[in-house]
Structure formats: C-alpha cells, structure tokens
Amino acid sequence: MKEFQKDLIDWYIKNHRPLEFRLKKDPYEIWISEIMAQQTRIEAMLPYFKRWIQQLPDIESVAKCDDEKLNKLWQGLGYYSRCKNIKKCAIECVEKYSGKLPCTKEELLKLPGIGPYTAGAIASIANGQRVSAVDGNVIRVFSRLYNIFEDVTKTSVKKQIEELVDESLPSKEEISYYNQAIMELGALICIPKNPRCELCPVKKYCDAKDPGSLPYKAKKKMRKIEYKHLYILVHKDKVHVVKRADTGLLAGLYGFDETKPEHIIESIELEPYIHIFSHVEWHMDATLCIVDREDSNYKTVEEIEEHIAMPSAFMPFMKQVKEYLWKK
DNA sequence: AATCCGGGGCT
DNA sequence: AGCCCAGGATT
Known part of the structure; x- marks a missing residue:
C-alpha cells in the first residue's frame, strides 16, 4: 500500500x-x-x-x-x-x-x-x-x-x-x-x-x-479493407442522401447511394478517397450522376449542412459535390 | 474473451 | 504507419 x-x-x-x-x-x-x-x-x-x-x-x-x-x-x-x-x-x-x-x-x-x-x-x-x-x-x-x-x-x-x-x-x-x-x-x-x-x-x-x-498491450489485428463505389445523384441544386441502417457502422447517419441509378444524364468521376476507421478501411471511388428527377430525399447543400448528419468518411465527396454545384 | 464501433492528432 | 485517446455494448 x-x-x-x-x-x-x-x-x-x-x-x-x-x-x-x-x-x-x-x-x-x-x-x-x-x-x-x-x-x-x-x-x-x-x-x-x-x-x-x-x-x-x-x-x-x-x-x-x-x-x-x-x-x-x-x-x-x-x-x-x-x-x-x-x-x-x-x-x-x-x-x-x-x-x-x-x-x-x-x-x-x-x-x-x-x-x-x-x-x-x-x-x-x-x-x-x-x-x-x-x-x-x-x-x-x-x-x-x-x-x-x-x-x-x-x-x-x-x-x-x-x-x-x-x-x-x-x-x-x-x-x-x-x-x-x-x-x-x-x-x-x-x-x-x-x-x-x-x-x-x-x-x-x-x-x-x-x-x-508500460502498459503492455497485445498487438491489434490488421485492419480489413473494403472497397466501395458511391453514386452521388444530383438533380438541379439538390443531392440525394441515403439514411443508413440503424445498426452497424455509422448507424442512422446519412450517406450516398451504392448502386448505379438507371437514368443518368451525365456522369463525372470524383477524386477517390480512403477513409480509415479503427477496424476497417474504406477505399472509395465515387461517380457524380446528374439525373432527371428528384424526390424528398434530395436536399440542397444548405439543408444538408444544417440538418443532415453525415460522417467524416463522406465529407471529401460532399466537398467535391459542393464545388461542382458552386461552379455551375 | 474477442470483436465492433470514429475520428483525429502525435510520433 | 501505428498508437492512443477520461470506454461500452454485443457476440
């Protein structure tokens, strides 16, 4: 003692x-x-x-x-x-x-x-x-x-x-x-x-x-690598956001589509980005897709920044979309 | 007991 | 490129 x-x-x-x-x-x-x-x-x-x-x-x-x-x-x-x-x-x-x-x-x-x-x-x-x-x-x-x-x-x-x-x-x-x-x-x-x-x-x-x-800690396991391709749907000045599942990684937060939409007017490849979590890496590519229709899940950048909870993993893409809409 | 769950700053 | 951080829940 x-x-x-x-x-x-x-x-x-x-x-x-x-x-x-x-x-x-x-x-x-x-x-x-x-x-x-x-x-x-x-x-x-x-x-x-x-x-x-x-x-x-x-x-x-x-x-x-x-x-x-x-x-x-x-x-x-x-x-x-x-x-x-x-x-x-x-x-x-x-x-x-x-x-x-x-x-x-x-x-x-x-x-x-x-x-x-x-x-x-x-x-x-x-x-x-x-x-x-x-x-x-x-x-x-x-x-x-x-x-x-x-x-x-x-x-x-x-x-x-x-x-x-x-x-x-x-x-x-x-x-x-x-x-x-x-x-x-x-x-x-x-x-x-x-x-x-x-x-x-x-x-x-x-x-x-x-x-x-000290203190001694056992070595951690290697991170798993996952590959994702995002499709970021844009109509006029609005962006399609997708609410994630209520369990698992980033539960309940908003992201982008991960399946290719049907009616694309124009596509633009965005700069890829690797996001590192503690236990997994997301290697992401993304395509900005101009589409010809929208629904209630399309939001302006302002609405997204004010009310939509989006994790850091998607921010580099959000930034590129914002720049695209700003230049237009 | 091991794994899942974020993000960023320091070395 | 790891390691760590005023940890807890789930499997």
Missing part, C-alpha cells in the same frame, strides 16, 4: 487544467462530458460539449429531442451509439428518476451507455461517492506505479488494477480530486510516450524501471 495520494492531490490542485464541464459539478453536464470524452481527446470534444449544453440544457430536453438533431450535434465525434444511448438514458431518467440521474455508481451502471468508468466518474466527481473511475489514464499510471507488465487488455489484469485503485481511494472529501488527479497526471505527466518523469509528483513511489514501455 503506497501513500502517494497527498502528493498527487496537492500537485493536482496547483497544476490541473480548468475543465469547464466539471466546474459546476452538475451531474447532467458531468455525464454528457464523460460520454463525449470516451475514446476521445478533451480538446476534440470540448466544442461539441459547449454546443450541446447550449441547445440541450437539461435531461428532459434531451429526452424529447429529435434523433436527427441529436445525430447532427454528434456529427464528427464518432462512436455514434454513444449518442443513441444518451437519449435512451435520458428517457429512462425522466420515466424512472423524475428527470435526474441516480446518485450511486451501482445505480448509474444499470443505465445504457454508462459503464464502470463513467458510472464511477459521475458518482465520485458530481456526488462525492467514494468509488473508483478507472479509465485509460488510470490503467497507465497504475501499471507504471506498480510496474505491472502483464497485458492490460486482458480482463484479469484490468481487474487487478481496479482492485489496486479501490484500495488506494482517499476519504469522501477528497475522492473527486483524487480520481481527477490520477487522470490529469496521465494526461499531462504520465503520458503514453516519453513520460515526463522529472516533473512527476509521485516519482518516489513509482516502481517502473522503463515507464515508457
């Missing part, structure tokens, strides 16, 4: 970044920010968070917000099921908890989209409950503090680290600072590559001989 908590919290109080979404300790804002921050850098989610809170100030406003608008607010953040789960969770809070989030980690864990980390973060940071919040930062910091060289992607090793964190928890009064402090140490000092050990407030407690090599 180490005794680094005081040094760590003192360092945190002096050196932490002022993360605006945690200043008010509003459980709703903590919740939204934690979901947005999953597998996402703080700087990347911040503008999304500001815009979201501006338009959806409380849980009830989320519960009754249109799915299309929620997706548009999430456009570009990735992992879109997070957004779907936020709405499911908001509705459940309205129906079962009179429009509020439950207080304890145990109750929070039952809600959609809220796992062990997020439940612990909300309970400890917003409500001062004495529970852990183990994210990637905490895994890294503890694997170095205790010189754990086993594969942290294994369930057993992650569980082992969670037990160490649970044993390390300070009093209820300090729990909010403590959980944030470990994460902030991981974000600023105990970083993945070239850790800044000379600045570390808990260096004297650290067992790592080669901190830069």
Whole structure:
C-alpha cells in the first residue's frame, strides 16, 4: 500500500487544467462530458460539449429531442451509439428518476451507455461517492506505479488494477480530486510516450524501471479493407442522401447511394478517397450522376449542412459535390 | 474473451 | 504507419 495520494492531490490542485464541464459539478453536464470524452481527446470534444449544453440544457430536453438533431450535434465525434444511448438514458431518467440521474455508481451502471468508468466518474466527481473511475489514464499510471507488465487488455489484469485503485481511494472529501488527479497526471505527466518523469509528483513511489514501455498491450489485428463505389445523384441544386441502417457502422447517419441509378444524364468521376476507421478501411471511388428527377430525399447543400448528419468518411465527396454545384 | 464501433492528432 | 485517446455494448 503506497501513500502517494497527498502528493498527487496537492500537485493536482496547483497544476490541473480548468475543465469547464466539471466546474459546476452538475451531474447532467458531468455525464454528457464523460460520454463525449470516451475514446476521445478533451480538446476534440470540448466544442461539441459547449454546443450541446447550449441547445440541450437539461435531461428532459434531451429526452424529447429529435434523433436527427441529436445525430447532427454528434456529427464528427464518432462512436455514434454513444449518442443513441444518451437519449435512451435520458428517457429512462425522466420515466424512472423524475428527470435526474441516480446518485450511486451501482445505480448509474444499470443505465445504457454508462459503464464502470463513467458510472464511477459521475458518482465520485458530481456526488462525492467514494468509488473508483478507472479509465485509460488510470490503467497507465497504475501499471507504471506498480510496474505491472502483464497485458492490460486482458480482463484479469484490468481487474487487478481496479482492485489496486479501490484500495488506494482517499476519504469522501477528497475522492473527486483524487480520481481527477490520477487522470490529469496521465494526461499531462504520465503520458503514453516519453513520460515526463522529472516533473512527476509521485516519482518516489513509482516502481517502473522503463515507464515508457508500460502498459503492455497485445498487438491489434490488421485492419480489413473494403472497397466501395458511391453514386452521388444530383438533380438541379439538390443531392440525394441515403439514411443508413440503424445498426452497424455509422448507424442512422446519412450517406450516398451504392448502386448505379438507371437514368443518368451525365456522369463525372470524383477524386477517390480512403477513409480509415479503427477496424476497417474504406477505399472509395465515387461517380457524380446528374439525373432527371428528384424526390424528398434530395436536399440542397444548405439543408444538408444544417440538418443532415453525415460522417467524416463522406465529407471529401460532399466537398467535391459542393464545388461542382458552386461552379455551375 | 474477442470483436465492433470514429475520428483525429502525435510520433 | 501505428498508437492512443477520461470506454461500452454485443457476440
């Protein structure tokens, strides 16, 4: 049992970044920010968070917000099921908890989209409950503090680290600072590559001989490559957008046709583009097809930019279509 | 236990 | 060209 908590919290109080979404300790804002921050850098989610809170100030406003608008607010953040789960969770809070989030980690864990980390973060940071919040930062910091060289992607090793964190928890009064402090140490000092050990407030407690090599993770599998040919149908100043299936990759967002239309007046080949996801690559070619009719799924560029949620994978093509329509 | 699910910045 | 990121759900 180490005794680094005081040094760590003192360092945190002096050196932490002022993360605006945690200043008010509003459980709703903590919740939204934690979901947005999953597998996402703080700087990347911040503008999304500001815009979201501006338009959806409380849980009830989320519960009754249109799915299309929620997706548009999430456009570009990735992992879109997070957004779907936020709405499911908001509705459940309205129906079962009179429009509020439950207080304890145990109750929070039952809600959609809220796992062990997020439940612990909300309970400890917003409500001062004495529970852990183990994210990637905490895994890294503890694997170095205790010189754990086993594969942290294994369930057993992650569980082992969670037990160490649970044993390390300070009093209820300090729990909010403590959980944030470990994460902030991981974000600023105990970083993945070239850790800044000379600045570390808990260096004297650290067992790592080669901190830069920890935590160990098994190599990931190679990405699968998929080939796609898009047909981007254009009539006058409108573009045909296609809503994607409600399950699978980019569920519920909008893309373009992937089958050739019948009546093409003119076709123009667009510049190809390769989009890289974590687990798959899309090698895409695209044909802009001028057609002689339209229906309600044809939208102007302005309508698309304002209301249609389109993932980053299609943006290079959207840009080319926009340039074509602009030159015309 | 392994796989799915985004996107972007850093090395 | 990988790796990583204030992870969680699904299979």
